[in-house]
Amino acid sequence: xxxxxxxxxxxxxxxxxxxxxxxxxxxxxxxxxxxxxxxxxxxxxxxxxxxxxxxxxxxxxxxxxxxxxxxxxxxxxxxxxxxxxxxxxxxxxxxxxxxxxxxxxxxxxxxxxxxxxxxxxxxxxxxxxxxxxxxxxxxxxxxxxxxxxxxxxxxxxxxxxxxxxxxxxxxxxxxxxxxxxxxxxxxxxxxxxxxxxxxxxxxxxxxxxxxxxxxxx
Numbered sequence: 001x002x003x004x005x006x007x008x009x010x011x012x013x014x015x016x017x018x019x020x021x022x023x024x025x026x027x028x029x030x031x032x033x034x035x036x037x038x039x040x041x042x043x044x045x046x047x048x049x050x051x052x053x054x055x056x057x058x059x060x061x062x063x064x065x066x067x068x069x070x071x072x073x074x075x076x077x078x079x080x081x082x083x084x085x086x087x088x089x090x091x092x093x094x095x096x097x098x099x100x101x102x103x104x105x106x107x108x109x110x111x112x113x114x115x116x117x118x119x120x121x122x123x124x125x126x127x128x129x130x131x132x133x134x135x136x137x138x139x140x141x142x143x144x145x146x147x148x149x150x151x152x153x154x155x156x157x158x159x160x161x162x163x164x165x166x167x168x169x170x171x172x173x174x175x176x177x178x179x180x181x182x183x184x185x186x187x188x189x190x191x192x193x194x195x196x197x198x199x200x201x202x203x204x205x206x207x208x209x210x211x212x213x214x215x216x217x
Contacts, residue, residue: 048075055084062091066098073105081105096122100132103139112139130156130163138169146173164193168203180210 051068059065069085072078085102092098099122106115119136122129133156141149150173156166171186187203194200 047071059087060091062088062095065091066095066101069098069105070101073101073108076108078105078108082109094125096126096129096132099125100129100135103132103135107135107139107142112143115139128160130160131165134163134165134169137166141169141173146177149173162193164190164197164199167193168199171203171206175206175210180214184210 048068048071051064051071055061055064055068065084065088069081069088072081072084082102082105085098085105089095089098089102099118103115103118103122106112106118116136116139119132119139122132123136126132133152137149137152137156140152150170153166153170153173156163157170160166167186167189171183171190174180174183174186184207187207190197190203191200191207
């Protein structure tokens, strides 16, 4: 595989590793006809520091633990995310959101077997959770268990045809296998279903790379 395609797949896999509950980033406001004011450095503690202090005072509040774990995951503080989300899981062992994000943290820490256990546990609580299924498929795919991963993704699309995470991951699989037309088709579906999502941003970039690559063949 050519280097540009290798880079493209790395970017796609990075999107798959993002927190399951990450919020979309907001653009900075722009005043029409005027230059934006210079950025001013803030000395105030960020939201992670504030929440860390809150959790240090009282680690029995589930919501705070969950939020802090997701923040850690979003900032690539993987080990901290595993620690905090594990505590949240102890407090609410049936909360599938915690299971999915804990699985994502464990995957990022290179502990795929444990991660897959949490994804499967989440699916026993919430069988229709397409994010949990997509995460499980991505984890299996990273272990080269391609047929298992593709079977899960096709099952997701069959039961939840608007689950764009499944189309996105299938696009990665098709591109990795050199089936570029199908990869482009999957990624276009992502853009159609969730045009403002991080997956759609990556899909557009990947489509552009693949189309240029195929035109050179």
